[in-house]
Amino acid sequence: MTLAATAAGHGFLSPSGVEIAFVLVGIATLGAAVLTVTTRQLVHAALWLVVALGGVAVAYLLLTAEFIAWVQVLIYVGSVVVLLLFGLMLTKAPIGRSPDADSGNRWAALVVALASAAALVWVVVDAFRATWINLDGAAQGSTEASGRSLFQYWVLPFEALSVLLLAALVGAIVLSRKSGEGEAAAASLTNGAARAPAAPAPREEQR
């Protein structure tokens, strides 16, 4: 009985310190994520997203993937959330509570999310009930190990990714250019839906 043998060494009832820390961080992360998707104040949703992403970074640290953790802090917390806040402010998001933050199909969404969560948790727990991560020894994701593997075995995807980032940069600039021939072509393509860039549509609800 390998299951009983391993369960004697590790168990759910005698968690190690790393496991306790991971569970606490996981609860904080999950709470912040739930607040992100349920709060009615749009800017608060972005700020709770910072907490959730920071919690995921701490989870990476507990899994000894420190380089990923710092990349997570730099890119997600540092740039993605700032971009999202820029987007919220450029689309004139209301500062206070907005009653129409949730769609009408909220209950259907809740049912779908709970059903998929139940199914996935059941499958995952059933599959990895007797599996343990050995965190002892050298860190798996130190900067040296990540850098070596990245630039020894993953150089080609890495370079392709830089081209992809360049393409995304050019695409974002082209899409968000304020005026020019692209705007005129878009205005002629959409029948009357496109308006002058400076004038917001009259359908915009008063906020």
Add this chain to the structure above:
Amino acid sequence: MHLAYPAVLAVLLFCTGLYGVLARRNAILVLMSVELMLNAVNLNLVAFDVWLRDTLHAGQALTLFTIAIAAAEIGIGLAIVLLVYRNRGSSDIDRLRDLAEKPGAADGEPQPDTTAEAAA
């Protein structure tokens, strides 16, 4: 550490993001929920990489690539949302119904540009 802890956390984060994608109306909030789902996938990748002790570190390399692709995706997505907002004056995805099928047009007289779909 038990592998079930990070796996279950990833599952719950993913389902939270799934709820957000389905239930939110503001397009930027939907993008935030997509970020949550991507983070759940990243957590899974890192956990399985550490568990398997992969010599190529495939999970961590893929996590780095996913993070970079997520940054590109959020840039393009925000540009599209801003363009929609500039053209429509709203970033409410429930009101972007130009491609929706009108209830009366399916069996009544078809609109001129939906004749092909109605005949097919």
